[in-house]
Structures are given as C-alpha cells and as structure tokens.
Amino acid sequence: MATVRVQAEAFEVSAEMAALTAGRVDVGGIGCFVGTVRGADIAALELEHFPGMTERAMAAIAAEAEARWSLLGCTLIHRVGRLVPGEGIVLVLAASAHRQAALDATGYLIDWLKTSAPFWKKEFRADGSHSWVAARDADDAAAARW
Amino acid sequence: MATVRVQAEAFEVSAEMAALTAGRVDVGGIGCFVGTVRGADIAALELEHFPGMTERAMAAIAAEAEARWSLLGCTLIHRVGRLVPGEGIVLVLAASAHRQAALDATGYLIDWLKTSAPFWKKEFRADGSHSWVAARDADDAAAARW
C-alpha cells in the first residue's frame, strides 16, 4: 500500500494525494508533511543518496508505520540532486480512517525518514563555497520518541 | 498571516501550499491535514454553518496557533454544502521554519476546528434517508489535550 520514490523531479502534492486515495471511500483524513529548502543564506542544496539502500530503508519505514497505525496507505517521496530555496525536498502522506492515526503516522514517517534513510545534504552558498550539512542530534531524539 | 475561508468549491492542496509559501525562503516545513468524506454507507454529506461566526471562530483558532508556535503562516479552509464520499471537507496548512512546530500546529488546528467552529453535518444515505451527525466526545477530548 506504500508508495516510495526517490526522484530528481519536483513532486506535486495534490496529484500524490489523489493517487493515494483514488477510488477509496474509507479514508477520513490524510496527514501530510512537505519539507522545503530553507535559507536566505544558501544558494542551493545538493542531495546525495545511496541508491538501493535508500529505497529499502524508505520501504521499511513505511511498513513500520503501516504496522503501528491502521493506515489505508502512505507515500514517501524524497528528492535528490540540486534544489534551490523554497523547493520541496521531501513529501510524506499518510491516509487513515481517522485523523489522529494519519497525523501521528505523518510525524513518525518524517522523523524516521530523517534519521534512517541514507541521504546527505551539501549546501552551496552565494559566494560559491559549499559544505556538507552536519547531522542534528535533535533529529535522532525526535525519531527515538516513537 | 492566516488565510481562513469557508467555501462550497473544492480546494486544491498544491495551490494553497504555493500561496502560503509564495516568495518565502524561511519555510522549512509545511504540515497539512485534509479531512475527507468517508463512508460506503453514505451517499452524501451536507454541511451547514453559521456565517460570520464561523469565520470569526476560524480566525481565532488560527491566531491562537500562531501565538503558540512560531508559524510563518497557516491556512484553514472548510467546505460547506453538499459533498460526496472521497471529497475533501477541510484543509489545514501550517508553515514553519521547523517541522515539529508545523506538525504540532497542524494537529492543534484540526482538533480545534472540529470542536469550536460552528459547522454541522447531515448524512444522506443511499435509500434517501438522512440524519444529523452526532458530536463525538473524542473530538472534545482531542482538543482539550492542547
């Protein structure tokens, strides 16, 4: 029931929601999170990942969420390559009969996606300099809550 | 910063997200919830509201969320009139620099929207019979958590 994708292209939230719920009348709520590239201080991000392992890790996270909450489906899309401020990096959708399950699963999915899917960000500044983004301990703590 | 709307027409999630974050580079995450009409057992819903008070109540809920979390904006759209299973009834968006604020505010907004904005649902079944939906105590409990 889970859709998991790594792609260079932008995602379209409405289209992904429509695909998730197509033909269903048992969905009562869809939780959604879109992570976006933030920063007046950066010119671009470049996202690297570990092809193969990434999809496995994302599918495992989705399966865990579907086991914990009674989801009717979920969608995880993560972009790779070059992105500029304002663009969406990651999309999480979780559909359920009830809103609380949809919202809780959305939080779980994004927390775990951040800490257990092999992606790495490199920041490019306006002056051309660049550096790899350091991991935040807060992310590990957020994932450990669940 | 809040957009609050009561409308008969369907909403378009991508367009509302784009409007919420237009021209911004300080948004790191957008939390979103879409409530949909559920039920193989119903043919349609009809939503009534209290014009004037509804918009005031929605604006008050949005202002409270913006005061509690450092939101960069939020959107509340609630539909009225006749809706069929699968259609979206309510849209909540909350944009923040950080994902936790965006997700928490999204949960807060939908919980309070359910319990303190004057909307009432009437269900129409396939046999033409209809009845007003009874309020769920669980909704009051969910809102009281915050």
Add this chain to the structure above:
Amino acid sequence: MYFAWLRERLGSSSERVAMPLDVSDVAGVVTWLRTRGPAFAAAFVPENRIRCAVNQEFARPDQPVHANDEVAFFPPLTGG
C-alpha cells in the same frame, strides 16, 4: 437564530423576539423559549446539549443578554 436539527425541528432559522423584562441571561432565554410550545420544550433539554452564542461568541448559561443581542442556539458542532 437556530442551526442544524434545532432549526429543522423548530421550523425557523431566525426570529426577532421581544423578551420578558426579567430575562437577563442565556439561561433565562432558554427558560422562556421552553414556554413557547412543545417543540421548544422538547428541544431545550439538557441531554440535547444545546450550545449558545451571543453576538457570534460562544456563551455560557450565565452570559448576560441585552436588547438587540444576536442569540444563536445550536447542537454540538460536527465540522471538520
């Protein structure tokens, strides 16, 4: 003003009424409404959990009501 099933059962969505002089709060309005006939008496009972708004703000039973106030009664909310 009346909404949802309350509106249907009372057969009216809004009316302009002159209240007795001793009616000074929401509880007083309800007591007076219940004297207006069987539909009112049956609707305004505790188990129906009728809610009230005065001038479009939620109001408790002890909320004062003045001349020209807009008083609305409705069932528990079921939006979202």
Add this chain to the structure above:
Amino acid sequence: MYFAWLRERLGSSSERVAMPLDVSDVAGVVTWLRTRGPAFAAAFVPENRIRCAVNQEFARPDQPVHANDEVAFFPPLTGG
C-alpha cells in the same frame, strides 16, 4: 562504498578490496582501512561518527563481514 564528504575526502565512491583473513567484522574493516593512508586514518575517527551498512542494512561494529559483502561507510544522515 563511500558517501558524502567521506567519498570526497577519500577520492573514491567504491572499490573492490581483498581484506586480510583476520578481518571478520565491521570494526575489523575500519581498523584495516585506517592503515591504508592518512586520509583513511583521519576520516575513520570516533568524532566523525561514521556509520556503516553491510549489504544495504545498517550495521554495528560487531556485525560480521564475509567475502563479497557490500560494505558502505558514510557520515550521519542529513535527509528530509
């Protein structure tokens, strides 16, 4: 396989290597890699919190490593 800054610093994204016979787990692979030159010795230090995956599953230092296993090293994850 090496990812992110580790890949850049080691100047290689993947290589096929024959490991000494006494290397049997992830910790052993790291100890051996550190002997391969200053770039390796400087990268594989505790404060860099290098993570490992064996055959595309996260692996701890005591995870066994066999011939033909795919072993990947990378910095802490920063996706999402």
